[in-house]
Amino acid sequence: MNATRTTEKSSSYDVVILGAGYAGLMAALRLSRRKWPLRIALVSAQDQFLERVRLQESIVAAVAPRIASISAFVAGTTIEFICGNVTSLDPDLRHVQIQTDTQMREIVFDQAIFALGSNIDVEDVPGAAENAYRLEAGNGPHSAAALRSTLRVNADRPMHVITVGGAETAIEVAGEIKTAWPGVKMTMVCRSRCGASRGPRVERAVRAELIRLGVELIDGETVIEVGPAEVVTNRGRSLACDICVWSGGLRSAPVARGAGLATDPQDRIWVDANLRSVSHPHILAVGDAVHPIAPTGAPYRLSAFSALVSGAYAADAILANRAKRRIRPFSFSTFGQGIAIGRSGVGFFSYPDDRQALFIVKGQTARQIRNFFVWLVSYVLTLERRMPGSFFWPGRRRVSWDQANDALQKAETAKKLQIA
Ligand SMILES: Cc1cc2nc3c(=O)[nH]c(=O)nc-3n(C[C@H](O)[C@H](O)[C@H](O)COP(=O)(O)OP(=O)(O)OC[C@H]3O[C@@H](n4cnc5c(N)ncnc54)[C@H](O)[C@@H]3O)c2cc1C
Structure with missing residues (x-):
């Protein structure tokens, strides 16, 4: 601007x-x-x-x-x-x-x-703001678009990508990259357990899908610094990487x-x-x-x-x-949630709350259900434009x-x- x-x-x-x-x-x-x-x-x-x-x-x-x-x-x-x-x-x-x-x-x-x-919050960890990509819109140097360019330019050589965080955004980043570029070594680093944010049943399903894709999961380790070609964890380990994607909170x-x-x-x-x-x-x-x-x-x-x-x-x-x-x-009730993992996904239904997953859907069906809800949240806006006051929950x-x-x-x- x-x-x-x-x-x-x-x-x-x-x-x-x-x-x-x-x-x-x-x-x-x-x-x-x-x-x-x-x-x-x-x-x-x-x-x-x-x-x-x-x-x-x-x-x-x-x-x-x-x-x-x-x-x-x-x-x-x-x-x-x-x-x-x-x-x-x-x-x-x-x-x-x-x-x-x-x-x-x-x-x-x-x-x-x-x-x-x-x-995406990059304020608290040294080097994250300068060295890590994140899922931001626009054409900034660390945006999703910039990440896409870097991945495409380097697609022919061996690459190690680390995504920091273990919740939905990190899972979706790992799934998307590993599906589009299967040759990339993809690692998730999480201070608790990767995929554990929605209880044990969802965790099992998410981890199984990530492991099937070949994503390496590092649990219980906190990234305390991000350098141009490495991340440093609280256990004193330095993990070399070509790309770091920060997905550690909002x-x-x-x-x-x-x-x-x-x-x-x-x-x-x-x-x-x-x-x-x-x-x-x-x-x-x-x-x-x-x-x-x-x-x-x-x-x-x-x-x-x-x-x-x-x-x-x-x-x-x-x-x-x-x-x-x-x-x-x-107040409101929720129905459930879908997490995209490449072309696949994990969906869980939890009406009227989201503390307990009632049942879980996996694979491409879960991804299609998520896609439907992603479309629906935009379509609801179109309906509200036509008939203001019509949205209910x-x-x-x-x-x-x-x-x-x-x-x-x-x-x-x-x-x-x-x-x-
Ligand atoms: C990768 C990813 C996947 C997600 N997947 C899901 C999912 O599957 N299901 C789900 O329910 N949620 C998901 N979320 C979360 C969801 O996107 C957010 O909770 C939702 O977008 C919040 O809506 P909002 O209107 O509050 O904010 P936003 O959608 O962030 O909109 C805020 C708007 O304000 C504008 N803005 C910001 N600062 C300024 C400024 N200073 N001046 C002018 N304009 C400004 C922005 O440009 C933007 O248009 C996901 C989020 C991410 C990042």
Whole structure:
């Protein structure tokens, strides 16, 4: 993006939505119901909709976007799309600064929905930011596209790729690379057990599939440094590699912390049972950017589904508040999850929670089911565009106000004890 050329005087909106991923786009579309004519601004860094759930596919080949232009997608609604980078947020003055291609814009808002998502966290381990690739969109030097170029250029020579992390992103990276380039030596290094994030049954299925592909699994070892051609672990081992892909956790956009909103150590915004920031209640937070304090029915995990339901709920909460109606605490149920492992996968069903896998599907069927849900989460946005307010989700009545208030009170007491 070019440097600032001019500064535009501020424009004012009823609601500004920061970020147009699954959560932000859903929130904006739902708010655009004609019954409530609101001035809505939707701000995001790119005009193309980013399907993050398909980023691992882009290691092998560029992925054609299902929504090629957000501005075209929302044309004809009450949403004004602003393509630009949110550089700062002043929650007290209710200002946002946006760097567009041509100017620095300032926006004034009454309420905001924070939906800037998250990024792979490379801040804590020396050398990770400089030397490791990660599943990032765009054309940056460490992006998925850059990783694809490096793998393609070196396809004819022996290569060792290490992916750091043992959860879904790392599994999908390892599966994708080993399937597309079977000659590559592929290793996963995880501080606990690779594939163990969803219980023993899922772990067994995931590990069996990775081992079948020929992925080496190193458990119980923490990477403490990444060099240009090695990773160093807490056991003092240096593992030589040609490529390191960092998949070791997510961190939310730094804008929230910079704005002085109350955030957790991963910069996710602490929110109450209506998804309002506990420090600045006129700002709601959704998707990967949120850390709910009250129970949410199913555990709140960072996923496209959580992003859709939280985005829809935040819009409903704003509309209810304007109509002076009280809305139930945010809650939802989950059905299960699919993990892609190359052309294969592991899927597990877990309704209404995600703590226990009821049954597991493996192989190409699992991959096809995952592909269907990946398509569905984008299609739901298309439906919401056509019929704002139509999206619904199971488990909306799982948390009572008593349960929510109890959790908020306990959190408040814990905070006071920490301060004392
Ligand atoms: C490889 C991979 C595979 C995944 N697979 C699955 C899966 O199978 N199932 C599943 O449910 N979830 C999966 N996830 C997780 C899922 O993608 C996220 O939980 C989901 O995208 C969160 O949605 P969001 O709207 O909160 O954020 P995002 O989708 O990250 O959207 C945030 C938006 O904000 C924009 N933005 C960020 N910062 C700024 C800024 N400063 N200024 C302007 N715009 C900004 C970004 O460009 C982006 O468009 C996967 C994630 C990855 C990385």
